[in-house]
Amino acid sequence: MTAGIWSFLEEDVRRIRVQLADLTREAGARTTLLIDRSGQLIAVSGEEPRFDTNAFATLSAADFAANDHLATLIGEPEFSSLVHQGERESMVLADVRKRAILAVLFDDRTTLGLVRLRVRQAVKELDGIFGDILAVRGRDGAGPGLGGDFAAQAADEIDHLFRE
């Protein structure tokens, strides 16, 4: 098999954004991001990030994946959350159903304890949402499809973009 398609409908993203907004507010965080485990951004809440969110998503997924393997090496089934603490900015990363990573960025206006507490609650809620998505659309969460001429139009764009 191939890796498959993982799709989010508008209603899925609306439910996810509500959770992220609640988490951002209740934790006193700056920004909250939900990232697919293969490194793709699903949704953002809070302050508009001033950094490259694609790069952030990719590096967070890599960070989490590497730490998963480190956990296995020392005999732990997983590290379900990671904390990176900086002088001003810090972040907590947490697993959601092995399908996504919840990343919460915060500063000294809140505390690590509060953020972790709210993250645990949010992970439970997001787990439920992902469960619904997968239950409705099967294991890969595939959506309604893109239509027959999508590939033809994309092929023209590919030729245009990747020309010498």
Added chain:
Amino acid sequence: MSMINYASREINCKIVYYGPGLGGKTTNLEYIYERVNPSTRGKLISLATETERTLFFDFLPVNLGSIRGFKTRFHLYTVPGQVYYNASRKLILKGVDGVVFVGDSQIERLDANIESMYNLAENLLEHGYDLQRMPFVIQYNKRDLPNAAAVPELEGAMNPLGAPSYEAVAIRGDGVFDTLKQVSKLVIRSLS
């Protein structure tokens, strides 16, 4: 795994450049970074050692533009080619939609190419993916070197599946976009 977000109208696809060490995977991405319109690509991120060998991966996002109302983006990754970085290679393959195998045409590197090809199939299988059903393109790089093996010999040794293949001299860009175009189209076709 391609991700289609119907709320933000975005499609993201992951393409991984695989192959033996010093074969030219990073060089492919560097050429693409330099040559595509800067407004269509993001930053090139390289997690490399001090001697510029890839330690974890290189990453380059490229925006294809809006197709039928969907902003379509390719995420291009390389893996570290050196044998002992297999754990990192395996991680990068998670959710992959298409693979480019960058082979080194030098006759002395034939065994390294074959070993890397087996390693690719094994690592994909660990994620539950089958190379035979994956959008897959082979690039025979370094065609300008005097010790490059003949293409039929490389095809016989490395391409039993009959995947599309391209000759390349990545350092001067020959074959780089042909390879990328082919794998991109195969990935897009797999979405429809």
